[in-house]
Amino acid sequence: MHEEALTGGNMTQVVRVGDTVRRSAGRWTPTVHALLGHLRERGFQRAPEPLGMDESGREVLSLLAGAAARYPLPDYALSDATLREVFAMVREYHEATVDFPLPAGASWQWPAREPFEVICHNDIAPYNTMFVAGRPSGLIDFDTASPGPRRWDLGYAAYRFVPLTDPANPDVPYHGVAEQRRRLALAVTAYGSTDIQPAKVLRAAIDKLCALVAFIKAEAAAGDPAQLAVLERGDTDIYQRDIRYLVEHTDQLAAG
Incomplete structure (x- = not known):
């Protein structure tokens, strides 16, 4: 799928693929994904939804509007x-x-x-x-x-x-x-x-x-x-x- 580089940040490379965001993962990524999943369970919808990892080892998150x-x-x-x-x-x-x-x-x-x-x-x-x-x-x-x-x-x-x-x-x-x-x-x-x-x-x-x-x-x-x-x-x-x-x-x- 087409990857569109998202500008603005200066710490990690972030790209958009369809309605998802892909970015490099770290040792903390599983914990952060658990946190994001918990937020959804508690009704806080104003954070990205964790969608796992892609074939390149990058984390996959839902794309927030705006x-x-x-x-x-x-x-x-x-x-x-x-x-x-x-x-x-x-x-x-x-x-x-x-x-x-x-x-x-x-x-x-x-x-x-x-x-x-x-x-x-x-x-x-x-x-x-x-x-x-x-x-x-x-x-x-x-x-x-x-x-x-x-x-x-x-x-x-x-x-x-x-x-x-x-x-x-x-x-x-x-x-x-x-x-x-x-x-x-x-x-x-x-x-x-x-x-x-x-x-x-x-x-x-x-x-x-x-x-x-x-x-x-x-x-x-x-x-x-x-x-x-x-x-x-x-x-x-x-x-x-x-x-x-x-x-x-x-x-x-x-x-x-």
């Missing part, structure tokens, strides 16, 4: 409506994972983090969110999923969707600390858990960015070509500048 948002982001990706819908969708996803039975010999690409409250997606961002007519419709790319606390997912989602960035971040517009504080509170309210507060999400965003910088540098030093490209592109410099900004403005951003 398209992911790419940088520079369209206006709808940073609207208040999108922020509310994304964080409500993340809550729905998290609730569908709380009773996920870990398969024997479960393997994850990214390390698990305590406390093990849910199965974190670990990369909730516009580029992994499908949109239909400008509205969030699903999540893709669960390769980096692993057990962890809810706030770990929410921290990175807030970093990308609020967004919690320094004024010099080249990817998104900057509207000031007050607007970031308002949108962070809006995101937390949309998630709808009394255990989740802006200060916890902000702290998780800082910790996640620190972990991401360490991961990129370690993998690049080990010779990973994808992470070498990320390092050479200057992404870690952006993340480190954003970390400093969030630390400096923590009290203002988490107020209320």
